[in-house]
Amino acid sequence: MSDATLTPPADTAETRTIAFRGGGFAPRSQRWVGVAVFVVLILIAEWGTRAGWISALTLPRPSDVLKTFGELYSSGQLFKHLLPSLSRLAVGAAIGASVGVSVGILIGLFSYVRSGLVPLVAALFPIPKIALLPLFVIWFGIGEGSKYALIAFGTFTPTVVATYGAVDNVDRTLIRMGQSFGLSWFSIVRKIVLPGAMPGILSGLRISLAIAIILLVAAEMLGAEYGIGAYILQAGSLYDLERLFAGVVILSLLGVLVSAVIGAIERRVLGWRS
Amino acid sequence: MDIRLEAIRHSYKDFEVLQDITLDIPAGRIVCIVGPSGCGKSTLLRLIGGLERPGGGRVLQVGAPPENCLNPLTYVFQDFALLPWRSVRGNISLVLEDHRIRGREARRIIDDVLARTKLTDFADALPKQLSGGMKQRVAIARALAVNPAVMLMDEPLSALDSQTRELLMDDLVSLWTRQPFTAVYVTHNLHEAVRLGHSIVVLSRRPGRIREIVEIDTPLEERQMGDADLDQKQKYLWQLMRDEARAADAELLNV
Numbered sequence: 001m002s003d004a005t006l007t008p009p010a011d012t013a014e015t016r017t018i019a020f021r022g023g024g025f026a027p028r029s030q031r032w033v034g035v036a037v038f039v040v041l042i043l044i045a046e047w048g049t050r051a052g053w054i055s056a057l058t059l060p061r062p063s064d065v066l067k068t069f070g071e072l073y074s075s076g077q078l079f080k081h082l083l084p085s086l087s088r089l090a091v092g093a094a095i096g097a098s099v100g101v102s103v104g105i106l107i108g109l110f111s112y113v114r115s116g117l118v119p120l121v122a123a124l125f126p127i128p129k130i131a132l133l134p135l136f137v138i139w140f141g142i143g144e145g146s147k148y149a150l151i152a153f154g155t156f157t158p159t160v161v162a163t164y165g166a167v168d169n170v171d172r173t174l175i176r177m178g179q180s181f182g183l184s185w186f187s188i189v190r191k192i193v194l195p196g197a198m199p200g201i202l203s204g205l206r207i208s209l210a211i212a213i214i215l216l217v218a219a220e221m222l223g224a225e226y227g228i229g230a231y232i233l234q235a236g237s238l239y240d241l242e243r244l245f246a247g248v249v250i251l252s253l254l255g256v257l258v259s260a261v262i263g264a265i266e267r268r269v270l271g272w273r274s
Numbered sequence: 275m276d277i278r279l280e281a282i283r284h285s286y287k288d289f290e291v292l293q294d295i296t297l298d299i300p301a302g303r304i305v306c307i308v309g310p311s312g313c314g315k316s317t318l319l320r321l322i323g324g325l326e327r328p329g330g331g332r333v334l335q336v337g338a339p340p341e342n343c344l345n346p347l348t349y350v351f352q353d354f355a356l357l358p359w360r361s362v363r364g365n366i367s368l369v370l371e372d373h374r375i376r377g378r379e380a381r382r383i384i385d386d387v388l389a390r391t392k393l394t395d396f397a398d399a400l401p402k403q404l405s406g407g408m409k410q411r412v413a414i415a416r417a418l419a420v421n422p423a424v425m426l427m428d429e430p431l432s433a434l435d436s437q438t439r440e441l442l443m444d445d446l447v448s449l450w451t452r453q454p455f456t457a458v459y460v461t462h463n464l465h466e467a468v469r470l471g472h473s474i475v476v477l478s479r480r481p482g483r484i485r486e487i488v489e490i491d492t493p494l495e496e497r498q499m500g501d502a503d504l505d506q507k508q509k510y511l512w513q514l515m516r517d518e519a520r521a522a523d524a525e526l527l528n529v
Contacts, residue, residue, distance in 0.1 A: 177355035180323060181369040181420065182345050191368060195359045272359040272400050 162204020
């Protein structure tokens with residue numbers, strides 16, 4: 001520590017480097033770690049089921065799930081199930097999200113709409129939408145209508161809450177600026193409020209679309225012959241774990257895909273954020 | 275076009291912030307408003323531009339704004355108020371779009387104000403890429419684009435470091451000498467006030483009243499750093515304000 005040839009000899013006090021203590025609390029995403037976690041978990045499951053310390057009743061062997069998935073694909077059944085599900089998801093989520101964003105913006109802008117609808121939305125939010133499926137079947141029929149309605153309703157409430165929160169968070173000084181330059185009300189909403197609320201709306205959409213995928217299975221509980229949800233429910237009632245898991249994997253992949261799409265939109269639309 | 279304030283009063287709930295402000299803002303001059311913090315100087319500016327309604331009295335516009343003026347009373351804000359999702363060009367075009375100025379005409383105006391504020395090379399940059407001084411230049415360019423009759427500047431340099439502040443003051447002076455504009459300039463910085471103001475209105479502590487109006491006759495372009503006369507004026511202003519500022523500082527904030 002005290003090297004007499006390097007440190008000035010002025011005083012003999014002990015010198016040492018100040019220890020660094022400012023690290024951590026700044027998580028960054030490490031791309032491959034996520035993949036590694038999946039791979040390790042799957043390998044453990046594979047090893048356990050082969051070695052026998054995980055019984056076949058508890059968890060299907062990942063390689064068997066993959067085989068089932070391969071059969072599903074080669075028999076052409078995959079798209080027979082996937083396409084109706086995707087169209088239900090797309091139509092239902094599109095209706096729910098677009099109505100949700102519009103209502104959210106109205107709540108964010110008008111006092112009367114806010115006072116009238118915020119309690120209503122709060123009352124609708126905690127209702128398990130699955131419980132309303134029989135009602136939707138009566139209202140919209142056993143066909144696609146009730147499925148769209150269930151998914152739309154499920155995505156609507158979280159989208160509304162996220163949207164009006166986002167509108168509330170738009171920088172008021174920017175709105176004052178718009179007014180001070182004599183911008184019309186419509187211009188202020190379109191050019192200042194909407195883009196300003198976009199980050200919040202998109203992160204709300206992440207949640208609502210995940211909920212839409214959850215509700216997809218519920219929507220296909222009644223009167224659906226084809227669809228990922230129907231496939232999973234069928235496999236579940238036969239206790240066919242390989243098929244059940246194959247279906248679940250598809251839903252997970254769908255979730256990852258949706259999240260990646262929103263991520264790409266965010267990078268494109270929100271490039272201005274520092 | 276002149277602005278005339280007649281017996282302006284204003285209060286927030288029971289709190290009186292402004293009392294009996296009567297003031298003339300003649301065309302082609304920069305009127306600085308200084309005062310201790312919380313004296314209502316920013317409120318006064320919001321009243322002048324119609325962003326807030328006065329509790330009493332009237333704000334009058336005397337005479338018509340110039341022919342090609344798009345927005346007679348135009349603000350420059352302390353925090354710049356630039357849209358972060360629009361480029362420099364887009365931020366200026368924002369205030370033209372509502373006046374149906376697009377395409378070639380918009381390009382001409384934008385290029386002109388960018389050149390006047392030395393921003394030509396930054397036309398396509400996003401606000402997050404710019405320094406504070408650059409951002410405020412963009413805000414000034416945006417204000418110039420609508421050809422205002424009166425510029426209402428709310429502590430425009432307060433968010434900047436002192437070197438950038440000096441540079442921007444020089445820029446404002448040269449903008450004014452090339453083409454005199456009318457401005458109400460609110461600041462708590464007396465150095466800015468003596469550098470830019472043709473007249474300096476000193477407000478008292480809350481409730482704000484006009485204590486004194488100090489005139490400075492030295493032309494803007496001749497005001498140099500270290501000018502004895504200006505230093506004298508600045509010292510005088512500080513003497514006017516010191517006790518008030520101290521008392522204002524010690525006040526409890528229950529707004």
